[in-house]
Amino acid sequence: MGSQTSDLWPAPLASTAVDADVRVPGSKSITNRALLLAALADGPSVVGEPLRARDTSLMVGALQALGTRIEEAPEGWRVSPGPLRGPGAVDCGLAGTVMRFVPPVAVLAQGDIDFDGDPRARQRPMGPILDALRDLGGTIDDGGRNALPFTVRGAGSMPGGKVEMDASSSSQFVSALLLAGARYDDGVTVHHVGKPVPSLPHIEMTVGMLRERGVQVDDGDPHTWRVKPGAVRALDTEVEPDLSNAAPFLAAGLVTGGRVRVLGWPETTSQPGDLLREIFGLMGAHVRVDSEGLTLRGPDTIAGVDLDLHDVSELTPVIAAVAALATEPSHLRGIAHIRGHETDRLAALASELNRLGGDVRETDDGLEIRPRPLRGADFRTYHDHRMAHAGAVLGLVVPGVRIEDIATTSKTLPDFTGMWTSMLNREAAA
Template identity: 55%
Template sequence: MTTWNAPRAPRPLKAVVDLPGSKSMTNRALILAAQAEEPSVLRGALRSRDTLLMAAALRALGIGVRDDGVDWRVTPAPPTAPASVDCGLSGNVMRFVPPLAALARGPVSFDGDPQARVRPMGPLLEALRALGVSVEDSGRGLLPFTLSGTGAVEGGRVTIDASGSSQLVSGLLLSAPRYAKGIELRHEGPPVPSAPHLEMTVRMLREAGATVETEPDVWRVAPGPLRGGEYVIEPDLSNAAQFLAAAVVAGGSVTVRNWPAATAQPGDRLRELLPRMGGEVSYDGRDLTVRGTGRVHGIDADLSDAPELAQVLAMVAALADGPSRFTGIAHIRGHETDRLAALVTEITRLGGDAEELPDGLEIRPRPLHGGVFHTYDDHRMVMAAATLGLAVPGIEVENPATVGKTLPEFLDLWTNMLEQ
């Protein structure tokens, strides 16, 4: 399927949605389980391109990962080399696996999709060099590159600029317990985006038995063993954005089941953002429901801690009764595509009025019309286009299969939501 006709909402919604597990939690759990003292099982793990690439990367390093569907089993082992890792377009793989691969004795090469070869890697590679790891990247600070490890990493103090991605910090922290001196990591530069993902990394390290101390822009991880056992993966709350936003756009209600009462996932900000855009949110301790009110409002919001919500919220904003401004998201220019440029281009192509800001996006609603919505091999652009298509007839979504990166079931879940 090269294009998909995004369906309009035939009536106000009354839907219940069950979402697969969190990509961010699944991939962190895989890295931690790979280093544990005993085997682990991941309950409710996400099965998508990004997590399959992570599992394949660990297998390439000699670590046992058995995919039993929703439950994955990991048999830890010291990483081995030589090896070759395909990162695809996964920021998790390209930033979480190299610090682990540095513990192998021998060369480990990394490459990925063409779009991945422009995603920022330099600060991570420089940090590994500072920790004594040999890195050959032709001076580019990008994929492809090769690490040559000696079987151990001394660890210690290192300073990086992680303003391009919180994954640069998380990647180093997740393998730090296996470094001889652990790590003391300092960030110098503009603020690190996606703070909840850093909180998730720290929380999961501690739950696995690591000793982690934090202060502003400083993280200390002590050397020591990690526990195996059971990881329970929460539903992916970032992937809830388009389903809950659908209720705001189309009216009626959408419920996402098994919403955690307390979580580090950035998608939890939907509880605060969607009411500001016209929805009513209720939570019964287990399920989260958004109801449309027949009104869609523009907002001014800093999304620095939840940048993955920007594309869907931009579509809601394009349908609002007033302008919106989303800031704190300059770094999403370096995600799967230049997301700010992509949003401005597609909204404008369909008759809207959108403008890039130095650190975000401004949208001034205008009447929209149908047309091809280009998605730039970016899964969240597909989900954004579907949200817009609920209210704008004739939206043809390019390359819908790209949702396989994080939510292969998206088209079925979307159709089912509309048919309930």
């Protein structure tokens, strides 16, 4: 992938230990689930304090294309469900939650709904959800590709029932069916077959949000989830801060031996990003949560780790960047499936960390990282927001890192560069 010099962002170097309070915007995972459930609900509701970023704007546009009314309100987005109908066109961008979650809703629409997205989106795994929808009674025309672009030929209802799928490449395939399943005539029973499902906390988040809205979900049997048919109760939602997007800011405190407090960190949450406090603790940080938020104090030296990140794989890029700055080797495991994320994240991380002078080797299901002295270089992002986060963390302590396409961070964090420089300006003024 080539770069034009004008597309390169000089990553700011930290002149001293970072000392800052940070407030991150709302959770993408919660915002998009809340929007979709509000569109299926039995009355209007408000999604309060939502994340406003590319992925959530794409979800708003997708639901509007199906006939849902979504309006700006002082407290967030007001969602008024209407009859689901086509014809319509959905732009998925590069948002997995849109390309996986919306087709199971589109089968309930009366009419055709066309789906497409960014060029890379056409390479992301879609077969399990499209095959499952066909097995449950839906009609989808994808030209035999099992990938974007495709057309869902909505019949106004969906039989539902039992289906087997291999969700080992993404937990979103399971969540997608659970979110819409209560509106199917017979509900839905999803049985996973194959290697373990990654990111199980995201499925637990889905189940919790369904139950909050009165939907009956049975997840008592291994690898099986049952959603009974019935109404989705309208419920106003207050969206929590996005804990995964807090990763680069907390890492800033860790790699500079400083202090970062993420304001509003929930004391209990279903977000997988909550495991950052444990992971960064293993890497040497002191982490504490209180009524004001989560405070991380960085160590003098960073410890290497051996981590299974299967359930929190979206944290891998930032953790890999921190591991490259440690005093000991690290092994990140259980993440073969992130080869199918926004980019092949394992190949991308190995390539870019090695470009900076690192010693990183891909394994069958992860990365082996042996710390080496790093040097400045251009850091490619592959249109992946979390790769950009990793580059920014490295740039705090490695002079001369220039990040390609920093604007890709708008996918989930629209003002990343403003927040990053503000954090460092507070550090300079401290």
